[in-house]
Each structure stands twice: as structure tokens, then as C-alpha cells.
Amino acid sequence: MHGTVMNRLCKSGHTKKALSLLRLMEQENTKSDVYKYNIVIDALGKDANLDAAINLMNEMKQKGIPLDVVTYSSLIDDLCKLGQWEKVRTLFSEMVDLNIYPNVNTFNILIDGLCKEMKSRCRGSNEAHG
Template sequence: MHRTVMNRLCKSGHTQKALSLLRLMEQENTKPDVYKYNIVIDALCKDANLHAAINLMNEMKQKGIPPDVVTYSSLIDGLCKLGQCEKVRTLFFEMVNLNIYPNVNTFNILIDGLCKEMKVQDAEEVMKHMV
């Protein structure tokens, strides 16, 4: 139920309310899982609030909740949209080093971001790895 409410809040532009619900859950017996964190992280990224999204991912790591491919894909997408290619590269290698393998969505985000930055050769290289 919490996940549905959080998802609806984020999709209707109420990311801070969803974050407040997440904080409330952290204080109560209903501990949020990676899926609930991902909903808020993705919304923060879509709001271009990457600093808060990265901080939230770091918090979940400290609480023993490992990020997954969705967490990293959301952050990579947000960073790509802000043109922060070096941070994308760092995050991507962190993800792979943790044995979290990119999926088709992750690769599409990377290729799209690189093409928008006019780094077509890099995008082609990513596509070769994808295949």
C-alpha cells in the first residue's frame, strides 16, 4: 500500500510528500525496502534534485539496503540529463564493480545521454558492450 501511495504522490508532483512518507516509515516498524527508496530517488532525479537523490542512495546503503539496477539507472538518467558525463561514468563503474549489471534500460539511458552530448563514438562503444 505504501508503495502505491508513494508512486502516486511522485507521479503527481508531490515528491517531498513521498519523501516525508518514507521518513515516517523509517521511524516506524514499517521499514522501507529498495523499491520504496527507488520511487523517491527516481522522482528526485526527475525533479533535477540529484544531490538529494544521491544522498538518499547513500543513506539506504548505510542502513544496509543495497541499491539495485533501478537505483543506479535513475541516478544515471538524472546525471545524463544534466550533462554530467564524468559523474555518470563514475556511477556506472561503481555499479558494475558491485556486480550490479546494467539492463537494456540502463544502456538506453547511457546511449541517449552520450548522443545528446555529441559523443557518438562513446555511444557506439557502449552499444558494442550492450550487444
């Protein structure tokens, strides 16, 4: 039930409330899992609060909550949109090193991001020569 409420909060633009619910669950020793963390990580990234999303991912690691392909794909998507390709490469490598294999969604995110990056570079190059 917590996950459903958190998901609804995030989708309606209340990411901070969802994060507060996650914190409350932890204080009450309610088991938090990768699904609940992924909801908040994804929402933080969509809110362009990538530092908080990465901090939450690191918190998961410290607590021994296993990350999954959804965790990594969500962060990779946000990093691609910001053009932070070195961080994308680092996260992708970390994911594979941990035997968390990219899925179709992960590759779609990467292809979309790279195509947009190339389009942006080509447009910039054309404007410089036009």
C-alpha cells in the same frame, strides 16, 4: 500499499510528501525496501534535486539496503541529462564493481545521453564556424 501511495504522490508532483512518508515509515519501524527508495530517488532526480537523490542513495548504503539496477539507472539518467559525465562514469563503474549489471534500460539511457551530448557539441561547433 506504502509503495503505491508513494508512487502516486511522486507521479502527481508531490515528491516531498512521498519523502515524508518514507521518513514516517522509518520512524514507525515499517520496513523500507529498495523499491520504495527507488520511487523517491527517481522523483527527486526528475525534480532536478539530484543532491537529495544521491544523499538518499548513500543513506540506503549506510542502512544496508541493497541498491539495484533501477537505483543506478535512475541516477545515471538524471546525470546524463545534466551532462555530468564524470559522475555517470563513477556511478556506472561502482554499479558494475558491485556486480549489479546494467540492463537494456541502462544502456538505452547511456546511448540516448551520449547521442544528445554529441548532437549538442556538433550544433555548438557548427554555430562557431557559421
